[in-house]
Each structure stands twice: as C-alpha cells, then as structure tokens.
Amino acid sequence: EIVLTQSPATLSLSPGERATLSCRASQSVSSSLAWYQQKPGQAPRLLIYDASNRATGIPARFSGSGSGTDFTLTISSLEPEDFAVYYCQHRFYWPLTFGGGTKVEIK
Amino acid sequence: QVQLVESGGGVVQPGGSLRLSCAASGFTFSSYGIHWVRQAPGRGLEWVAFIRYDGSNNYYAGSVKGRFTISRDNSKNTLYLQMNSLRPEDTAVYYCAKDDRIAVAGSLDCWGQGTLVTVSS
Numbered sequence: 368e369i370v371l372t373q374s375p376a377t378l379s380l381s382p383g384e385r386a387t388l389s390c391r392a393s394q395s396v397s398s399s400l401a402w403y404q405q406k407p408g409q410a411p412r413l414l415i416y417d418a419s420n421r422a423t424g425i426p427a428r429f430s431g432s433g434s435g436t437d438f439t440l441t442i443s444s445l446e447p448e449d450f451a452v453y454y455c456q457h458r459f460y461w462p463l464t465f466g467g468g469t470k471v472e473i474k
Numbered sequence: 475q476v477q478l479v480e481s482g483g484g485v486v487q488p489g490g491s492l493r494l495s496c497a498a499s500g501f502t503f504s505s506y507g508i509h510w511v512r513q514a515p516g517r518g519l520e521w522v523a524f525i526r527y528d529g530s531n532n533y534y535a536g537s538v539k540g541r542f543t544i545s546r547d548n549s550k551n552t553l554y555l556q557m558n559s560l561r562p563e564d565t566a567v568y569y570c571a572k573d574d575r576i577a578v579a580g581s582l583d584c585w586g587q588g589t590l591v592t593v594s595s
Contacts, residue, residue, distance in 0.1 A: 368536070410569055410585035410588060411569075411585055412585070413583045416581035454518065456521070458580060461579070462533065463509075463521040464521060465511075465520065465521060468518045
C-alpha cells in the first residue's frame with residue numbers, strides 16, 4: 368500500500384502568517400491526492416482534490432500543488448478558524464490511505 | 475443539502491459483532507460510491523471500506539478484510555457496515571463519507587458526524 372508521510376507533525380504559527388504543509392507519497396500517485404481539514408470534535412472537510420482543485424466553498428487562501436510523490440498545501444494568510452489538523456489522502460489505487468496529519472496551532 | 479447520519483455505535487465485547495448504518499439525504503444516493511473511514515481516539519484517519527454506487531464492487535483495508543462487510547440498500551438510501559470478530563483496536567469513531575465519483579475512488583466530499591464504537595470487556 369502507498370504510505371503518505373506528512374511534515375511537519377506540528378506547525379506553530381500566528382494569524383496572518385503563511386502555512387506550508389507537506390505530504391510525500393512512498394510511490395507516485397500522479398495527481399490523485401486530496402487534502403482535508405479537521406477541527407476538534409468535528410468530521411473532516413474536503414479542501415483540495417486532485418492535488419490542486421479547491422472544493423466547493425473553500426476560500427482562495429487555500430491552495431494545493433504537486434504531483435507524483437511530493438505535494439504541498441499552502442494557506443496564504445492564516446485566519447483564526449484555520450487552526451486545525453490537516454490530512455492528505457491518495458486515491459491512486461486500493462487501499463486508499465491517509466497521511467498521519469499536520470496540526471497547525473497558534474503560536 | 476447533502477447529509478449523512480451514522481448510527482449503531484456502542485460498546486461491544488472483543489469477538490462480538492455490530493452493524494453500523496448511514497442514512498443519506500440531499501443527493502441521489504444510488505449515483506455515488508460511499509466510504510467508511512474510522513478514527514481511533516486521539517489518532518489520525520484510517521480508510522476502512524468503499525462500495526460502488528450499485529454495490530457491485532467493494533474494497534477493504536487490510537486491517538478489516540474478512541471481518542467487516544460493507545453493503546448498501548439504494549431503495550432506503552442507506553449504507554451499512556457489518557463488523558464481526560471485533561478487536562480492541564477497532565475502537566474508533568466511524569464516519570461514512572460520500573465519494574465525488576461513481577465507480578472509481580475519488581475524494582470524500584461529504585462526511586457524517588460519526589458514531590463511536592468501543593470494543594472492550
């Protein structure tokens with residue numbers, strides 16, 4: 368199965384700062400990668416699909432890039448509501464897998 | 475709006491069985507694949523299973539294959555997860571999530587709020 372490694376595990380930033388989250392796949396997944404946001408006590412929410420497409424209703428400050436094995440989620444200017452855990456997930460073949468998550472916390 | 479509501483969670487002894495349900499509304503249920511994803515307390519997300527829009531193909535994580543069965547009733551807009559031979563490591567919140575594709579795996583674009591399954595003696 369494909370292993371997704373997210374880094375860093377925790378990112379400590381202030382509101383207004385830029386956040387850069389990484390997801391590395393153990394083998395190429397082409398552009399078949401999604402990003403999700405999860406806040407405490409809530410279900411995950413789809414942010415980005417197919418590496419770089421924003422899901423419906425997702426603000427433009429969220430962007431995704433990459434292909435093959437290296438992917439990045441960028442939040443251009445952190446809003447208070449963006450402090451959460453972020454997961455990547457591939458859909459290249461079965462089984463689907465998620466990365467271990469990156470927690471974006473307030474510095 | 476699209477809504478998924480899980481039910482059926484609870485406390486079960488190791489080796490026991492439980493059936494989860496996921497009631498869907500707000501979209502054409504019979505046109506989309508659906509997943510189960512779980513999250514152990516304080517841990518990350520783990521994909522569990524997927525069923526095609528018509529129920530013709532299912533896929534499972536290795537950790538549950540042979541013990542869990544995903545199924546759906548399109549006439550009732552409901553998804554199921556039959557869980558047998560439960561282990562303590564199956565303890566988690568179980569989410570159902572709608573795929574944005576029909577037959578192949580896409581992205582999970584809508585999630586329920588989850589139901590907690592606790593496996594403990």
